[in-house]
Amino acid sequence: MNRILIVAEHDGSHLNAATAKCVSCAVQVPDAQVDVVVLGSAAVAAQAATLAGVAQVVQVANPANDSQLAAVLAPQIAALVREGYTHVFGPSTTFGKDLMPRVAALLDAPQLSDIMAVESDRRFRRPIYAGNVVLIVEVEADQPVIVATVRTASFGEVTRDGSATVLVRTLQVALPSHTRFVSMTQANTDRPDLQTAATVVSGGRALGSADQFKLIEQLAATLGAAVGASRAAVDAGYAPNELQVGQTGKIISPQLYIAVGISGAIQHMTGIKDAKTIVAINKDADAPIFESADLGLVGDLFSILPELTQRLSSR
Amino acid sequence: MAINRILVGIKRVVDYNVRVRPKADGSGVMTEGAKMSINPFDEIALEEALRIKERGQATEVIVVGIGPSDAQAQLRTALAMGADRAVLVQVDVPLEPLDGARVFHQLIVREQPHLVMLGKQAIDDDNNQTGQMLAALWNRPQATFASKVEINGEVVRVTREVDAGLQTLDVDLPAVITVDLRLNEPRYVKLPDIMKAKKKPLDVLTLEALGITPRQRMHAVRYDAPTPRQKGVLAPDVATLLAELTNRGLV
Structure with missing residues (x-):
């Protein structure tokens, strides 16, 4: 037993x-x-x-x-x-x-x-x-x-x-005092939790800046989705690390994962391979992410994202 | 109190950019001839240790490798980055994390460091265990996934990257810290430093010398390739993509 x-x-x-x-x-x-x-x-x-x-x-x-x-x-x-x-x-x-x-x-x-x-x-x-x-x-x-x-x-x-x-x-166990909690800074809690959300919109380095990364947040808000990011986007400072998806970030399995401007390095794909549906939006038709995506759209994210958000919010 | 010395773990791994595949017969992974590097997280741990020393808060940085004779190459790189000396515990077969932690524990007994810094995980076996196990064996604090490290006398304030955001802990020295990606950006090695590093001490030890008999607690049955996802379809425009998502009940 x-x-x-x-x-x-x-x-x-x-x-x-x-x-x-x-x-x-x-x-x-x-x-x-x-x-x-x-x-x-x-x-x-x-x-x-x-x-x-x-x-x-x-x-x-x-x-x-x-x-x-x-x-x-x-x-x-x-x-x-x-x-x-x-x-x-x-x-x-x-x-x-x-x-x-x-x-x-x-x-x-x-x-x-x-x-x-x-x-x-x-x-x-x-x-x-x-x-x-x-x-x-x-x-x-x-x-x-x-x-x-x-x-x-x-x-x-x-x-x-x-x-x-x-x-x-009640356990009679000696407990150490050498480690002490100081504080916890919560991430933005208005959004669904990245690890449990049914839909996740993630942005990569192609977003170009923290300011332009807001396009990801706007689409996510319209969909009621959580926001994710590739390691490259986190390293570049466009998104905080707790949003990182992949080998060294979070491993997630949403119903829908929308990857925008993410090339699809194996370290990223390992974080999403259990997603039910993967959608890739990327200007490079040869980006490896299209090998694993269920649906793809090749084009400029700076025109696609606003159009997608606008079409969704006007429904 | 200034920290006497910092012990930093340096693991030799297949380079981050190499795409590793299992052997056709499932008996292992194909790593022959692959480019080998310092585990990226360990490089960040070393960079932080060097910065602590350069601020005058520590006197010596010792890098420790556990691996084959070839792992001396990665230790030389670490010396070129600025470590003072290196120790290679030479093993021909990889150790399980618990034995790796026992090796570090024995070196702690010898070197009596105030601080041990390790990468949060190695990118080959992806275990993420050694630092925490070492802290348990040593009966000292652990601060894992560090994104900020401040030394305040005998206490270290560590900010940790956790799922919900950033957690800050105070830990008493001596302690084990494992580091995350955003702690720092490791320096590049310059040619004169590579020349200088050749003269720095690099000791090679055996497990016997440390009184450790490795123990196999598990074995690999088979190495498989992951199940690939099917390649999907391309939509010509946003409207079609949206219609397809709607059809599938996803938006």
Whole structure:
């Protein structure tokens, strides 16, 4: 029997959708009981308890967890895992990427990053070389615990009609004080979240300036879409880094992805290969993005974008 | 307190611009003859360490590589950028991240640095694990995905690129920092510096010398090519594109 513990991601009051995707991955592991640990409030634990497929939610309430610091959370998670879990999963978001290796090292366990498919309870698929290669990797039989981050773009959310029990726990674990939260600067929150939005409009270096990047924002606003950017556009300062899509940014799977002035480097494509429909707008007919796009339009983005926005808003 | 020394990880990887493919039989990836470079994130970590030293906030920058003998080339480049000395822990087969972290931990025991700076991930295995694992083994703070680093005495204020925006943390030294893309733009190496770098010390160590026996905790079953997306159709104009999107129920 496998026992899988999923580390919930939340902001103190709301469960992040990435957790429901981790559950979706975990329930594919054969012969497994899936539990979720919420190092946070009862409200978040109650939300986690509705995730279909979850047997038990372990809630650990401790003011030290308010800032969700990896150095503080990791020893608590490791202590729970030592009670008999075989797998620990977290989302492959900046939260999970920061936290899970720390958990793995405390447990002297191997970690698999960005798992995109489950082949058995010890065998998984994960992308390497920016998604140019898919590695099938198997953890040796002598390893009692497997730690993994789940590539959220590869899994849908489980439904929210479950009714897991919630167990409130207190953990006697020494917590460090060497790391202290100072502040958080939120990105523009008027727009849909890039990681969960159904539609994403992304701009590349061809936008030419931060000012002209507003053409992307206007189209996105008209569509109710999130805004993304290529690494080149971020490096050039046209868009903030939290909007970066690709190998070193966010991996997303929207229904519709509109790439404007993005050539389609593999490092970018790895971030969108699970998008349902990709639309490419680029003046270079030979741009590699057209090889992967479902729909393309060759032309000058500075005339196409305003026309597209205008036609959409007049409907 | 000025930082005594900064340890910087330098990994030799297939260059960012090379498109890597799996071998036809799935036994590995084709990297023979490919251009090799310093992992881009590690280059940013080194640049930041050098700037800290140049501001008088640290006295020495040591670059550390774990890899084959050929990885000396990347360490020489790092010395040419301005590092004071280099250590290569020579291994013939790549180490898993946990063993990589154990190597750094042993070097920390030897060198007693106040700060360790690593790239947030290597662009070959894309693991994003070593820095966090090292911080756990060392029982010290970690500040990952750094986009700004300020040294204030024994505390470092780090701004981190996280999904929701920018998070700022204070961490006590000694600490591990892993760096993100926007922290800085690494300097170019000049020819005279390459000549000078040839005279800088580069020590080669073995795992045995560090008392480490690597452990295989997982193995590659197969290397596959990703499933390619189908090439789609081109629309002649905006109106047609919009009509097609509407047909598909997407707008």
